[in-house]
Amino acid sequence: MRVYLDNNATTLVDPQVTACMEPFQTQVYGNPNSLHAFGSESHIDLNNAMEKIYAGIHAPKSDSIIITSCATESNNWVLKSIYFDYIMSGRKDHIIISEVEHPSIIAGARFLEKLGVKVTYLPINSEGIVTAQSVRDNITPKTALVSVMWANNETGAIFPVEEIGEICKEHDVLFHTDAVQAIGKIPVDVQSLNVDYLTFSAHKFHGPKGVGALYMKKGKELTPLLHGGEHMAGLRSGTLNVAGIIGMGKAMELAIDCLDFEMPDVEELRDKLEDALLKIKDTFVVTPREKRTRNTMLISFRGVEGESMLWDLNKAGIGASTGSACASVDLEANPVMEAIGADDDLAHTAIRFSLSRFTTEEEIDYTIGVVHEAVERLRGISSSYAYTPKNHESAL
Numbered sequence: 119m120r121v122y123l124d125n126n127a128t129t130l131v132d133p134q135v136t137a138c139m140e141p142f143q144t145q146v147y148g149n150p151n152s153l154h155a156f157g158s159e160s161h162i163d164l165n166n167a168m169e170k171i172y173a174g175i176h177a178p179k180s181d182s183i184i185i186t187s188c189a190t191e192s193n194n195w196v197l198k199s200i201y202f203d204y205i206m207s208g209r210k211d212h213i214i215i216s217e218v219e220h221p222s223i224i225a226g227a228r229f230l231e232k233l234g235v236k237v238t239y240l241p242i243n244s245e246g247i248v249t250a251q252s253v254r255d256n257i258t259p260k261t262a263l264v265s266v267m268w269a270n271n272e273t274g275a276i277f278p279v280e281e282i283g284e285i286c287k288e289h290d291v292l293f294h295t296d297a298v299q300a301i302g303k304i305p306v307d308v309q310s311l312n313v314d315y316l317t318f319s320a321h322k323f324h325g326p327k328g329v330g331a332l333y334m335k336k337g338k339e340l341t342p343l344l345h346g347g348e349h350m351a352g353l354r355s356g357t358l359n360v361a362g363i364i365g366m367g368k369a370m371e372l373a374i375d376c377l378d379f380e381m382p383d384v385e386e387l388r389d390k391l392e393d394a395l396l397k398i399k400d401t402f403v404v405t406p407r408e409k410r411t412r413n414t415m416l417i418s419f420r421g422v423e424g425e426s427m428l429w430d431l432n433k434a435g436i437g438a439s440t441g442s443a444c445a446s447v448d449l450e451a452n453p454v455m456e457a458i459g460a461d462d463d464l465a466h467t468a469i470r471f472s473l474s475r476f477t478t479e480e481e482i483d484y485t486i487g488v489v490h491e492a493v494e495r496l497r498g499i500s501s502s503y504a505y506t507p508k509n510h511e512s513a514l
């Protein structure tokens with residue numbers, strides 16, 4: 119059996135999405151910026167797709183959604199634009215991000231540090247959450263931007279973006295949120311909070327790879343990262359990824375429909391898996407269920423090296439993730455586990471299971487059996503587990 123439980127990394131393209139993209143690869147292939155019929159024949163479908171994308175995040179027509187190649191581009195764009203527009207001019211010199219942002223924010227912030235920008239990295243609390251109070255405590259008159267993700271890719275922890283947005287508004291600070299892991303899992307309504315910029319990416323919600331977007335509230339600015347033609351009102355040049363945009367539109371429409379219908383089932387399966395795995399002794403899950411996205415679980419089995427567990431799972435046909443980078447010589451601890459203060463033993467044992475609306479009960483039952491066997495086998499050969507009989511409470 120093959121079981122895909124790494125849906126926070128990427129998702130299966132929904133067959134309905136593939137079907138609606140196909141004509142734009144093979145028949146309607148003109149450049150939409152061309153003046154002839156080959157170019158213009160995609161315009162109606164492109165407009166319809168953009169309408170679905172706007173509707174998906176409840177963006178009013180007066181705001182902008184600029185299509186990019188991925189969330190990494192959108193995240194980099196916000197940081198670099200803030201540098202050009204606010205920091206280089208000397209108006210401000212400080213940004214705030216959390217220490218568990220995606221590498222496309224963390225690495226972007228480190229790059230800005232080299233240019234002289236001051237960066238505050240907010241910690242997470244013991245539940246894996248960035249508090250609004252920590253944002254308030256760190257804003258200064260020189261703060262140009264706060265960038266805090268909506269939902270964390272490792273734990274699924276949902277961050278208090280409404281409160282953070284309010285604090286930013288009070289202090290006249292721009293607010294960006296990386297909503298990559300929120301779209302299709304929880305309702306995302308840009309009008310319900312004070313957000314200036316918001317990032318998302320189609321391949322995380324059963325759309326195609328290579329297409330993402332950056333939402334920008336009316337009246338805000340962005341200096342283009344890619345200069346060239348007049349695509350996307352001159353804000354993001356490059357020939358439009360027509361099939362990708364059409365696919366993202368369809369994927370967004372389906373993702374929103376699924377919030378009420380399939381997502382409760384996904385949650386039920388996630389909970390079934392979690393309940394069964396928590397029966398294993400010395401096992402620990404980060405972030406309470408009600409504070410997480412409905413498809414995600416980051417779980418640690420004391421004494422079981424994450425990479426070894428992945429190996430056993432992979433051999434049994436199951437795809438999951440450790441969230442840590444496996445370098446050639448060192449095995450790195452999971453960054454979120456480290457950030458919540460888990461001891462070294464536990465930080466190396468985290469495994470992320472992320473489900474989707476395509477996950478079946480049969481797959482979950484199979485996974486439960488495989489994980490139980492793997493934990494038993496790996497603990498049986500683990501010297502550290504035998505000699506450190508701690509329980510999970512003492513780990514934090």
Ligand code: PLP
Binds near residue numbers: 299
């Ligand atoms: N932000 C978050 C929270 C993510 O989980 C990811 C992908 O893992 C990204 C950004 C980057 O997305 P993309 O692959 O579209 O660049």
